[in-house]
Amino acid sequence: MKPKFVALLCLFSFCSAADTVGYRGDILYFKGDPANDSEATVYIKDGYLIVKDGRVVKSGDYISLKDQPVDNTVDYSGKIITAGFVDTHVHYPQITMISEYGEQLIGWLNTYTFPTEIKYKNHHYASQEAAEFLDQLINNGTTTALVFATSSPVSVDAFFEQALKRNMRMISGKVLMDRNAPAELLDTPQSAYEESKLLIEKWQHKGRLDYAVTPRFAPTSTDQELAVAGRLLKEYPDVYLHTHLAENNQEVEWVKQLFPQSRSYLDVYDKHGLVTKKSIFAHSIHLNDDDFRVLSEKNANIAFCPTSNLFLGSGLFNLDKSREYHIPVGLGTDVGAGTSLSVIQTMDEAYKVTQMRKAFTDKPEEVHSLTPRENLYLATLGGATVLSLQDKIGSLTPGKEADFVVLDPLAGPILSERNKQAKNIDEILFGMEMLGDDRIVAHTYVMGKKMK
Numbered sequence: 001m002k003p004k005f006v007a008l009l010c011l012f013s014f015c016s017a018a019d020t021v022g023y024r025g026d027i028l029y030f031k032g033d034p035a036n037d038s039e040a041t042v043y044i045k046d047g048y049l050i051v052k053d054g055r056v057v058k059s060g061d062y063i064s065l066k067d068q069p070v071d072n073t074v075d076y077s078g079k080i081i082t083a084g085f086v087d088t089h090v091h092y093p094q095i096t097m098i099s100e101y102g103e104q105l106i107g108w109l110n111t112y113t114f115p116t117e118i119k120y121k122n123h124h125y126a127s128q129e130a131a132e133f134l135d136q137l138i139n140n141g142t143t144t145a146l147v148f149a150t151s152s153p154v155s156v157d158a159f160f161e162q163a164l165k166r167n168m169r170m171i172s173g174k175v176l177m178d179r180n181a182p183a184e185l186l187d188t189p190q191s192a193y194e195e196s197k198l199l200i201e202k203w204q205h206k207g208r209l210d211y212a213v214t215p216r217f218a219p220t221s222t223d224q225e226l227a228v229a230g231r232l233l234k235e236y237p238d239v240y241l242h243t244h245l246a247e248n249n250q251e252v253e254w255v256k257q258l259f260p261q262s263r264s265y266l267d268v269y270d271k272h273g274l275v276t277k278k279s280i281f282a283h284s285i286h287l288n289d290d291d292f293r294v295l296s297e298k299n300a301n302i303a304f305c306p307t308s309n310l311f312l313g314s315g316l317f318n319l320d321k322s323r324e325y326h327i328p329v330g331l332g333t334d335v336g337a338g339t340s341l342s343v344i345q346t347m348d349e350a351y352k353v354t355q356m357r358k359a360f361t362d363k364p365e366e367v368h369s370l371t372p373r374e375n376l377y378l379a380t381l382g383g384a385t386v387l388s389l390q391d392k393i394g395s396l397t398p399g400k401e402a403d404f405v406v407l408d409p410l411a412g413p414i415l416s417e418r419n420k421q422a423k424n425i426d427e428i429l430f431g432m433e434m435l436g437d438d439r440i441v442a443h444t445y446v447m448g449k450k451m452k
């Protein structure tokens, strides 16, 4: 086939995965965390990303690589090619109840969340909502996510079926919840164990899918059920543990009353063996130094969910403290308490949280404002690291799965006017992070396949 003809076909998304395709554009990704490595950023103005069979073959500057054999070149000159976004904490069943008014965590769960989640026992409804959710992730440039389903195994099957269809790298699991919620949503330690086991056998490592044992949070599980979660992690050491931790002061007080023997909220989980290198704790706002030490010693991970934390008035996450203890952190949209599925809008609020922390500390000079590079790192390789997937996704080095996005730094009149004045990549990137949303995501690729 003549190269020009192939190029035309590729524009209409008919390129085969077996083709070798070169993507020309400005390439930006990280080899490490720019917060502690000044050499971590790879930025190639006029770069070339070569992809074959869904994997990155090479990336570098266009002039050096342009003679490499490819079936086709797609020209994204003037746009930025970076790794697909990673959302380390989100609830797919809550997409229909995003932005509900006036409550903090516990009232919000009882008033809005639980009544919504009851609907996900219906496979048809759950499939429809899972499909919409995943399509919206693609629209927003998110290619991997750690996702809450509901306590119904039907909701997990529906989600994984839809993710498998799209060949997306997704992690999810049945919610464990045996108290303090409506009866229609409750399981028992026995049913939680049996249903989770069946789901793990069915979905773990199928395609690009992985399973997470998912107790909702300590207040909705008895000690017996948390012990079941620990047993599942022992029996299946590869699966993840995904839950909420120390989000809201009222919740922390409630945990103290429910688990009087435990030193802290984190200790409730730790007693049952739930703090591991494959554990991801959403929020982690109200922790003390002992908790940070335990998270660090066990190599556990945190999902920082700024739009949710501001929306529910939960508090300001201390990113500096997590760094001090070398705890991996990724960004979570946490929809429906989060107000956007866009990881770009989440970067906007993450920056503002680090700014706001200066207002509530005696030593504002010690609070570090998140830089544009550090923020993009959290959204890509940082998130991948939180999910132990840094060898597979999160950057554009050879061998990585070709999940990537093409961002338009000049999308929309205001961003365009602003970025035309920008003097360097940091200024361009910061403009995109503060002003961008799904409109700057020109294209999303999943394993080399154009999905947007």
Ligand SMILES: [Zn+2]
Pocket (backbone or CB within 6 Å): 089, 090, 091, 244, 282, 334
């Ligand atoms: Zn959540």
